[in-house]
Amino acid sequence: MGKRALECHYFDGLTDRAGDVRVVRTMAAWWLRLVMALLLCTDARAAELLLYTEENPPINFSHDGVPDGMAVAVVTELLRRTETRAEIKVVPWARGYKMATTLPNVGLFVTVRTPDRETLFRWVGPIVSTSTSLYARKGEPLPVSSLEEARQLSRIAVPREWYSHQVLVRLGFTNLELVPKPHEMVRMTLLGRVPLMVYEDQLLPGLLKEVGAPPDALQPVHTFMRTSSYIAFSLETEKALVQRWQAALDDMKHDGSFARIHYQWFPDSSPAGLKADQDMLP
Numbered sequence: 001m002g003k004r005a006l007e008c009h010y011f012d013g014l015t016d017r018a019g020d021v022r023v024v025r026t027m028a029a030w031w032l033r034l035v036m037a038l039l040l041c042t043d044a045r046a047a048e049l050l051l052y053t054e055e056n057p058p059i060n061f062s063h064d065g066v067p068d069g070m071a072v073a074v075v076t077e078l079l080r081r082t083e084t085r086a087e088i089k090v091v092p093w094a095r096g097y098k099m100a101t102t103l104p105n106v107g108l109f110v111t112v113r114t115p116d117r118e119t120l121f122r123w124v125g126p127i128v129s130t131s132t133s134l135y136a137r138k139g140e141p142l143p144v145s146s147l148e149e150a151r152q153l154s155r156i157a158v159p160r161e162w163y164s165h166q167v168l169v170r171l172g173f174t175n176l177e178l179v180p181k182p183h184e185m186v187r188m189t190l191l192g193r194v195p196l197m198v199y200e201d202q203l204l205p206g207l208l209k210e211v212g213a214p215p216d217a218l219q220p221v222h223t224f225m226r227t228s229s230y231i232a233f234s235l236e237t238e239k240a241l242v243q244r245w246q247a248a249l250d251d252m253k254h255d256g257s258f259a260r261i262h263y264q265w266f267p268d269s270s271p272a273g274l275k276a277d278q279d280m281l282p
Helices: 003-046 071-084 093-102 163-170 182-190 204-210 241-255 257-265
Strands: 049-053 060-061 067-068 086-090 106-112 121-137 156-159 178-179 196-200 218-234
Touching: 049 071, 049 093, 060 106, 067 071, 067 086, 067 121, 071 086, 071 106, 071 196, 071 257, 093 196, 093 218, 106 121, 121 178, 121 241, 156 163, 156 182, 163 178, 163 218, 178 182, 182 196, 182 204, 182 218, 196 204, 218 241, 241 257
Parallel strands: 049 086, 049 106, 156 178, 156 196
Antiparallel strands: 060 067, 106 218, 121 196, 121 218
């Protein structure tokens, strides 16, 4: 074989090997896409819902990285009774709220049910009823006796995107100090960085315990709201699923299991929905 023939044979071999490499790469990419698609389908079958909650003890919080609390116990029982596959994640409230208003098959708990939010979600509940008050540091002169007077203060701490935040904005408050987590708000108030903070009366003892403060470290100044909180499902969640959850919750209230869970966490208050609760909105 001449020199030119050898060169042609050599380059033909290179061309064949390059073609083989392209075929292998194409097949590998195809298999990778197939595997990823199968994994996504498996995940979709494994979890019908994504459930978000926040750090708000003792209703919902994380303990050693595991969701816990009164509402978590109720939701866990609802998952069992309805045979729903779901994952519960503890996230900042603003993030969970955004997910529930933009993505399908998302549940957010617990969420205050109000006229402003009525058409934004599908609702299951009520899970808990609470009253909301302005709080000051213990021993400080009570700075206000009404919302009108509170509007004149320098700053009032309130959790970002909570309903109390939305209510005060609607009422014209421009002196709000927004915090991502209630724990930060308590520390700010106890250190005197803000004269008032806004929080639910039934939840304050648990929050003070979380930050290591005495149970009487804060004093109520003015109660301005009573509300009921629910599980808020995104609008694109299957209606039949939401109806199954409401029916299961109603069964829990009838058979006493809901009350048993409630009294484990709130021994001194009545369970939501078992008496004539009357919301009070400013």
